[in-house]
Amino acid sequence: MKRLCCLALTLALLACAIPAALAEYTPGTYTAEAAGHEAGLVVTVTVDETGITAVDLDVSNETPEIGGAAKDALIEQIMAAQGADIDGVTGATETSTGVKLALTDALNQAAGVTAAEKTAVADGTYTGTAPSFGLTGPLTAEVTLSDGKITDIKVVSETDSLTGEWFGSAEALLIPRIIESQSLAVDAITGATTSSNGIRNAVAAAIDAAGGDSLQWYAEVPKKDDTVVIEDYDVIVVGMGGSGVFSYCAAADQGATVFGIEAAGKIGGNSVCTYGPMALNSRYLKEKFNDGEDYINPDDVYKVWMDYVEGDEKADVIREAVYNSGSALDYYVDNFGFEFEGLGLLGSFVVPEWDKEWCVYTADEGNTAWNILGPNKTYQFLRALDIANAKNEKNRYMTELTAESLIFDDDGKAIGVKATYYDGTTYEIYGKAIILATGGFLGNDEMMVEYLGSTVNAIGDTVNKGAGIKMGQSAGGALYMMGTLPMVHISQVKNIIRTDDLTADQKAILTALALTTDRPMITTTGEPWGNVNQSGTTADGIEVEIVFAPNFMYYNLYTQADIDAIREKGLSEAQAAATSNFLAQGGTLPEAGTPVADIDDILSVGEAYGDVIKADGVAALAAAIGCDEATLSATLNGEDAVYYAVPCTSWAYGTVGGLDVDVNMNVLREDGTPIANLFAVGQDSEGVCNKDGKAYTPWGGQAQSWTFVSGEIAGKQAAAVAK
Ligand SMILES: Cc1cc2nc3c(=O)[nH]c(=O)nc-3n(C[C@H](O)[C@H](O)[C@H](O)COP(=O)(O)OP(=O)(O)OC[C@H]3O[C@@H](n4cnc5c(N)ncnc54)[C@H](O)[C@@H]3O)c2cc1C
Structure with a gap:
């Protein structure tokens, strides 16, 4: 997590914003930092004796289409107000507040204000x-x-x-x-x-x-700067999401002492917002739901999988992923109390005959405690950790502790992990074997651009910033299939509007404009895009089409005439049926053919949030999209019109490529030799089941299944290495 830090934003300073009319500044340039949506929003203001002559905002950590897009308007408001008493920008509330805070701080520095009282609040x-x-x-x-x-x-x-x-x-x-x-x-x-x-x-x-x-009320909260050293663990697990918890439990089960490091305020990561794992012919599931009978032919799954990866380099690993998916689930049921429901509730995305291929976690309080992304299940992971901790009083995990780097001895062997606690304390934790389980790199923009060419909207955890992958690399580990496309099953508007600037019904219409399949579609490079099947799969049933679009998005295109038609004659049949899978906002779409009188309001709010681009002519549209004009012109047959481009974007669960591992989950060097005491599991090593340039293996529940399989193997192997 980025720290709120450095902020000369002391309570005393903030308490006394200088009214513009009375300003008496020491001329110069002053800088201050505050948090907007993210930390690290910086305001640099230049003043003469009486006023602001220039202001610059570094909003690079903010969401580009929201906070980033508000930059110019905020500067304009500051210059006009000559101070921080500005309205801010609709839709960019957090960025606006951060700018006001940092600007107030910078102006107080310029005015030499050091202390003042807070405005009184009534009890x-x-x-x-x-x-x-x-x-x-x-x-x-x-x-x-x-x-x-x-x-x-x-x-x-x-x-x-x-x-x-x-x-x-x-x-x-x-x-x-x-x-x-x-x-x-x-x-x-x-x-x-x-x-x-x-x-x-x-x-x-x-x-x-x-x-x-x-x-x-934004007084700087002091941080600690001491260091705590924790020694003599057998196994350290970095990241306590699904694969981390499974690794921790398996290592503890083997008698190893285990320390778990978790950056978030809770354990579970992405793994506690899933439906459930693939598990082929699990004994538990067979007995519970299938009269003790097998319910799938694993040889079929293995064959389809090997065809998908187009090579047998990782055949031994994929064999584990297929043939031990059921037994891995049984291991955690038997030893750590996991429970599952619903074998057959979810069919495979790929092969209709695999109708019982994955299962669903049992929700807390029976099957009623569901959110839209699956049953509430953190309780199962916490219960498993209690069981693991009961095996040795030394076993322990900490949340809000972010692993930063590996610690090496003089021979270059990893012997521990350096981490930072939320209060600023540095932890050095030493152990004999280390399991990396930080869930991939969805939250790391640089890595996304480097390996996948673009960032993508995240519905999964953005705490997952590739820390484990980088640690593995620092120990000499190689990467594998980093170009596997991210996990995507959901399309929605580019920026979900969470304010009440539109009603729920209006948001539904905006969503429909983005998701409908009956419009000309263009890519971010100005080329035609098409053949999108709203069920999220292509004709061969394996791949999620939108994930192949450049930058994981495309635009649905409307002319002014199309918008006029919606205003007067309503949505088409396809538009009136286009709702978001999972990320709907509670509104209802009007029936096809019902005039949408407020379409212009919907579009103009959409424009303010970066969900609509309005452009007069091809050249303006090309400039707004950032594509080559000639390419776009060819796509649009040179037709100049007033265009409305509505982006339809991927919302990703996570990334797939990661560290190269062998069948023991040992991280491998470039030369293929294993790093004996270093392991990678879950999304940190899921590339070994996948293929560059392809959508991830969406048999149904495969990603979650890999957390069980890789976690069990790594936990047991790490314990063995440590002993
Ligand atoms: C909404 C949603 C639904 C999904 N549904 C399914 C499904 O039904 N079936 C399926 O198979 N898959 C599903 N997936 C994918 C699946 O959840 C993941 O592939 C899998 O859970 C990944 O497990 P993991 O252990 O690798 O990562 P996670 O479970 O995300 O765990 C990683 C952990 O590492 C922590 N961490 C990150 N960086 C650090 C650091 N520097 N220091 C310490 N800790 C750190 C994170 O906070 C997190 O707790 C879904 C994903 C999402 C987001």
Whole structure:
């Protein structure tokens, strides 16, 4: 996680923003940093004696189409207001707030202001509402203020939990820290940044409602700088998502002492927002759901898989992935209490006859506790860790501890992991074997561009920034199939609008414009795109088409005449049926043929959020998309018109390529020799089951299955190496 840091944003400084009319500055250039959506938003302001002469914003850490796109408007507002008393930009609330905070700080430096009182807040309980991760509504908190202090914060409604189990960690961890520090500048909880920002912004709104000035409540929260050394572990597991927990449990089961390192505020990673794993002829599933009979021919699966990878280089690994998928599941059922339902509830994406190929986790509180991405299942992982920890009192894992690098001895052997705790403390943890389980690199923009040519919208964890892969490389490990395309099953608009700038029904229409299959489609390179099947698979049933589009997106194209027709005659049949798979926002589409009178409002809000590009003519459209004009002109037959391009984008679960491993999950060097005490599991090594340039193996549940198979093998092997 990026740290909120360096921020000369002290409470005292913030408490006294200089009214523009009274400004008396020491001429010069001043810089300050604050957090917008992400940390690291920097304002650089140049002043003469009485006013601002120039301002620059570094919003490179913000979402490009939202915070990044707001940059020019914010500069314009600052110059006009000659200070931080600006409206901000619709849709870019977090960036706007960060800019106001950093600018206030920089101007206070220019004015030599060092201390002042906060604006008084009236005692009482106040309500604040702010957009958060929820797709269908904002987050509302009740904040109790007493004697100028926050004494209680209760989130009274939220829809964040509909998409997964991340919100709970923000609620449980962030709220006590805000109250303890009396500051909204506490770090966001790793893994729940948007929910943390939602809580913070709701509290800020409540402070403002109490007559206060929330901008004064961002006192820097000091960090520790001490180092804790932890020694003598057999096995260290880096990343406690699915494959990490499975590795931890298997190593503990072999009698090894195990230390687990988890960056997020909770364990489970992406693995706790899945439906479930592929498991071929698991004994447990057979007995529970299939009268003890086999339910699939694993030889078929093996053959299809080997055809898919087009070579037998990793045949031994794929053999494990196929033939031990059932027994790996049984191992965790038998020894760590895992439970599953629904064999046959989900068919294979690929081969219809594999109708019982994957299963579903048993939800907490029976089968009712589901979010839209699967059953609530963290409890199963926590229970397994309790069982593992009961095997040796030394076994231990820590959350909010981010692994940074491996520690090597003089011979270049990895002997430990250096990590940073959320409070700034450095940890050095030493052990004999290390298992890398950090879930791939979806959250690392540089790696995404380097290996896949582009970033992609994430519905999976962006904590997963390739830390494990980089650590493996630092030990001499080689990479494998880094060009396998990311896991995509979901298309949606480019930027999900979480504010109420559009109603839910209007958001549904915007989504339909992006997802419909009846429009001319163009790629980001200006070429035609097509043949998209909304079920998410191509004709051969194996691949998710949109993931092959350049930059993992394409544009649905409308002319002004098309939009006029929607206003007067309504949506087409295809448009009226185009809804998002999983990421819908609660609205209802009008029936085909019902005039959409507010289509212009929908498009103009969409434009503000980067979900619509409006361009007058081919040249303007090419410039807006950033493609070659001649190419686009050829695609559009040179037809000049007013165009509306509505991006349809991939929303990815995670990446696939990772470290090269052998059948023991040992990380391999370029020369193919194993690094004896270093292992990689889950998405950190999933390239070995896949193929560059192809969509990942979507048999159904394969990714999750690999966490079981690779976790069991690595945990046992690492324990053996350590012993
Ligand atoms: C919404 C969604 C639905 C899915 N549905 C399915 C499904 O039904 N079936 C299926 O097979 N697959 C599914 N997948 C894919 C599957 O979840 C993943 O492939 C699999 O869970 C990956 O497991 P993992 O252990 O590699 O990663 P994760 O479970 O993501 O674990 C990685 C862990 O490492 C931690 N971490 C990252 N960096 C660091 C660091 N520097 N220090 C310490 N810790 C770190 C993360 O916080 C995380 O907890 C889904 C994914 C998503 C996002």
